[in-house]
Amino acid sequence: MAAMVQRLRASVISTPTASLINLVGLAIVAVALVATAQRVYQGGATYFFQTLGFGLAQGAIFALVALGYTMVYGIIELINFAHGDVFTLGAFISLALMPVFGLNEGRISGAALILPLLGLFVVTMLICALVNVGIERVAYRPLRHAPRLAPLITAIGMSALLEGVMNVWRGPFNLHYPDFLPSTQIPIGGGVTIAAKAVMVIVVAVVLMVSLTLFVNRSKLGKAMRATAQDRDAAQLMGIDINRTISATFFIGAALAGAAGIIYGLYYNSVQAFDGFQYGLYAFTAAVFGGIGNIPGAALGGILIGVIYSISDGYFTVSWTQVLVFAILIFVLVFRPTGLLGMRVPEK
């Protein structure tokens, strides 16, 4: 598959019209970059870093959600539409668990927060992971050999089910999510500051992403996952338990989505039953952007979309932000059909 795409691209690029398209593409990129650079220069450094901070924080959340999409797609070629809602479920579950960990808004702050928050992360991630494994067992595994559209429809059904459950549980209101992170600004030199909240979100997300990458690249289960993604039948012949490996993929993906849900709550202080739909959409876009099935690609795609989002909001106009995000996506896919870092999907 990948080899075929390579060949296809090589043949496309060698034709004269294609090189013309390439030139035009490069020109558009250059003009856009110059226009942005000019505005960034006029705006000053503080404004730029603040805008960048918002983008990185939002992008980090997109990235965490995107990882689950990309892992699942990489291993069974399923767009798990329920993934965005597992993310929201993470925020809802953590909200319900807060009293258990003694996390009362206004009563607890500073270093005393670290342990309860850590506990909250672990338990929430675990519950989300188990829910997602359950979804896989009930809605996707029986359909593994069915036509591709069947599990896609059950995924949409699972998404609706999760949204419905959360809607009945807490109502469709915007729920207030406690504000534990400090609202201070951290100076990063030269009078430039960045919001502490944004920094924390980025740090936690990066730690989670790096540990995932290490896990997939170094551990035995990670190796099994990569093998299953590459060729399921051959992996099975080598003695890999396919069902267990796929379950593990859903488990890890959902754990990250659960963590993203908490981070989302802590960062935005507001969560609603239907929030996951939009985040799912952006995260899926991020996964395609970076190259679906590719773990570092999803992380990169998510962060890039967040940054494009905030740069557009901050320097241009909010009305065009969504158009811009998807225009860039189309642009990238025209020139790199496999995404920024290339697809990694099962060999057929």
Added chain:
Amino acid sequence: MVRARGLAVLIVAAFVAFACGNAGGGTSSKGTIDIGSDLPTSGADASSGLPTQYGAAFAVSQAGTVKGFTLKFVPYDDAVNGKHDPTKGAQNLQQMLSDSKLLGMVGPFNSGVAAAEIPVANQAPLALISPSNTNECLTLAFDYCQKYAGYTAASLRPTGKNNYFRVAANDTFQGPAMADFAADTLGLKTIAVFDDQEPFGLGVANNFAKEFTKKGGTVVARQGFDTSSKPDFHAWLNKAKAAGAQGIYAGATSASYGCIARSQSQGIFDANSYYLGPDGIGDGQCIKDSGAMASDHMYATQGVADANSNTSAAATIAAYKKAHPSPDDTGAYTFAGYDCAAILIDAIGRAIDANGGNMPTRQQVIDQMAKTSNFAGLTGTYTLNDKGDPTTPALQVQQYKGGAWTTVKNIAVTV
């Protein structure tokens, strides 16, 4: 011979009807008249829709009967997935129309829903009276209506006759009232304005910006947000701050994330920066959404006067609060809802009289609604003009103070 017998039957029938008419004041009821309501009473909009429904229901239960007919309140909910929905509103209206005993409707709550319902009700026809619709294009003709609201007062009324009434002051007052308050009372010079891209939010935001500029102030940033899902306001708020905004005007409602922007302005704006908006953000959900940024620097206009400042309303308000003790059950439009139902019942009563004590037609009720004059309600004295608007609408500015939205200024205007 046949004709003579027919005449005799008619005479007997008329006599029976007359007799029943006389007996109307007695114990036996002449039948039931239904009063419908269409408000968003579930989900995020319920924080303002439900208290309004309670107000209307209370007026119906207090009246009990009208000229010998028993009154029944039939509430409908136009929220889908927790948000008011124009299509659902129009469906509710179709159901109400199929009920031949239903002679009028209180509602809708949202201008966007009204735009979908007025044409349906207009062709039926059915009298609608809204406690809270404020979009000016629903009743008045402005050259910008088609462009900004997507409809005109004429296009909403295919029959050319009016069937729609309201008691709230329209957005040509609500936006400018806050602009005057911001410039004159708060002394603000620079403000950033955003809207939720809905007819209501866009309308108040534009009218606010126009008046604020006229007062010598500067709108340093102006933005519309797609609120079909929750937006990230951070970068724009930062842009507004960098442009020198002293505060924000939110042309939005709590359901369209009007106060999420307040919460996200933490770390960008001070908690003591001003946050202004229309009636849509003057509710409890806004305060919950604002989180740590909720402060007494938040102000909202309401499209009706404060009923508490009307001394003759005190007894009714006390009775209502006894029946609905929870503070969440009394909203900014509760007593406007009460007044709408009372105006409708009053008009139905006059229509019954005009129809010789019989069940009036829906058109007769509309005719009497249009003749409403000096009706003493809880929130004011109402005379409805030929466009359906109150001739002396009143509004108020509320401040979030001591844990509640408190009236700081009543403003009376004359159309």
